Amino acid sequence: MATDLARYFAPLLSHHFAGLATPTVKQHEHVWRLLARVVSGRDRRFVGLSSLETADIDACDLPRRYSQIRCLIDDLRAIDEAHPELLASAVKRRLKKISRHAQTSTPREPYTECVSNQLRSRADEAVAAARDRIFSGRKRAVELRTNGCDWPTALQLRIIDGERLPQSDRDRLRPHSIDIRTLAESTLLRTHDACAFIIALGLRCEMPFECLRTLRADCLKNPSGGFVDIEYRKSRGGTAVRIKRERVRDGGISTPGGLVRLALELSGPARERLASSDHPDAAYLWLGYVQSGHPSWRRFRLDYNTFSLAARSYGVTADDGSPFEQFSGARLRKTVKAANYRRKGGHLRSFATDHTPRAASKHYASVEALAEDHAKAVEAAQERLLGSAMTPLILSPSEEEEALLNGLERQGRTFTGSELVPALSGSEDTFLGACLDFWHSPLVTAEDGSCSSGFSSCLHCRNAVFTRRKLPAIICYLDWIEDRRSILSISSWTAAHGLDHARITKQILPRFSEKDVAHARSRVTESVLPVPLHIARG
Incomplete structure (x- = not known):
């Protein structure tokens, strides 16, 4: 064999x-x-x-x-x-299958928001500190080359240029209180700097952690419009697919593209030296000063212990206030995936960008951290289903006047005329209606107790009131819904807008006279309407 x-x-x-x-x-x-x-x-x-x-x-x-x-x-x-x-x-x-035994592994959990925010903040601070240290060190090196000519200066420049001095020269520098390691690290990345860059990147993009560690110097592709592709090699992708790309934002060091560009700049001298000797490490991104071995400027060997030490040095605390010690690079990707899953509203086809929907569901959606979001989604769906069967509160002009005089009863609650004044006068308006109780929403609420539902949710909310004053905005939204028929399939349009369309056309508009509806439609072309911008623009 x-x-x-x-x-x-x-x-x-x-x-x-x-x-x-x-x-x-x-x-x-x-x-x-x-x-x-x-x-x-x-x-x-x-x-x-x-x-x-x-x-x-x-x-x-x-x-x-x-x-x-x-x-x-x-x-x-x-x-x-x-x-x-x-x-x-x-x-x-x-070879078409891997194992005969069923796998019962439990998916890793993403980091909590508390831990991920601290890791991102500390990593960003470490990146900024590395940038400032290296720029300052390079400025000092220029000054030494310009002004210095004695032997201590010559020895310092040899260290700055990545040379490992013999012990005799190191002993000569001791009386001058020159820290050789600090001097050697003053113009190049060091191991913990690379860890900070990778952690900062890992919390901003969906690349696997091991792929971030092996990024190459030419990984940035197709920069355009504030975005850039990061090309990486996924070793776990089998023998068929090796090279993948992720489209990310490109700008300052708070963006993935900006972080990679800064790393390229800070590791540039090491890359130029390695390339001049045809060293294979020159093709990689994470290059810098390594304390032991030869050459002193080379690619970092980033292992689990290195990242654990770097993460512990950040002083991150867990949600319960205890020290954070269990660092796992794979959980960085889980954290980003969980945030994207929430942003996509749990739609697997939009969320599974580099996986099949089945793999995305098993490994990234079926985690304990998202259980509360799933429960809220089920509750919201139930509320929407019940709301679709609800009779909306629609007041014609005469009914509006009567409600202000005598009050009205809604869902077992009685509102006096004075309580209705804010809603019917316009001070409690939403985009499509007026709200009887903004701080006690039957739908989704924010942490402060306010309603955080989408603007079209008012059509299915028992707190909403629809009057003649809101007809122009409602008709504008209806026209926008109708225009969407031309760009969506029948099933997609029905799923997205079917309930809203039925509520407006079958329940709200028939309650008003043709004259009121025609007058409201004539106002739809006005430049200022209280509707979202994407609807006002068509």
Whole structure:
């Protein structure tokens, strides 16, 4: 087997293991040793990978060892892709699945809003501090080159330029109170700086954590209109799909594109030096000063312990006030995914940008952190269903005058004439109606108790009152709904606007005279109408 691995697999290692973070290379080594023990214990002659059988692979497929068998399957798939004539047809069929055992893993939970906000804030501060330190250090280096000519200055410039001084020269600098490490890190990124950049990026885009760690220097593609593509290699994507892109905002260091551009600028001198010697690390983004080993300017080896130390140094506290210690890079992506899921309103087809809807539902939507949002969505759907069967409160001009004099009763509650004055006079207007009680909404409420429902929810709210004064806005919204028929399918239009259209055309407008409706329609063309801008613009 060793001969076949050297012949068929060794040439693939630089590509197959490039940036591999999960699972690690040691897991691959372990599973190949396991396979070697399995085939050596068989009562048959093993002459290489061409004699590999499905039973040998199944013997390595142990319960609760999914990552182990995944390493073997991924490696064999890569070998089969490069040498399709090598493996037996039965083995090729076995490679179509990974494990025979059902997986019962629990999806990771996203970080809470408290923890994610602290991590983002601390990482942003560390990025800004790294930028200021390096710009200041480079300015000092220019001054030393311009003004200095004595031997301490010459030694300092050698350190700044990434040279590791012999011990004799280091001893000469001690009486001058020069910290060699601080000086060496003054013009380049250091390991904890790279961790801060990656954490800040991880909380702003949906890329897998291991892909952020292995970004290349040419990862920015197609900048346009304040956005840019970040290209990355997803090692977990199997052998078919390797290169992916994510469209992100591009601007200052508060945007993913701006963070990558700043990292490119700060690591530029190290990249130029490595490129001049054709060093393979020059192709990567995260380069800087490394305290031990040669060369001193090279790519950072960012492992779990490095990120844990960096995260603990931020002084982040959990929701209960205890110190935050359990850092997990994968949970950064979970946090961004959860926020996007809420922003998309739980619509999987819009949310599953780099997954199938089934995978997005299993790994990102079915988490405990979103259980409350799911419960609220169900409650809102029930309220909307009940609201669609509700009779709206519509007051004709005569009924409006009578309500101001004698009051009215609504949903078991009696409103006096003085209580109706704010709603009927316009001071409690919403876009489409007037509100009887803005601070006790039967729909969705904000943290301060105010109504936070969308503007069209008023059509299905028992607190809403519709009068002649609001007819122009209602007709303007109706026209916008009608225009949407031309750009949406029948099913999509019905799902999005069917209830609103029925409420207006079948219940609200018939309660007013043709003269009132015609007068209101003539006012729709006026430049100032109390409706949302996207509706006013058509």
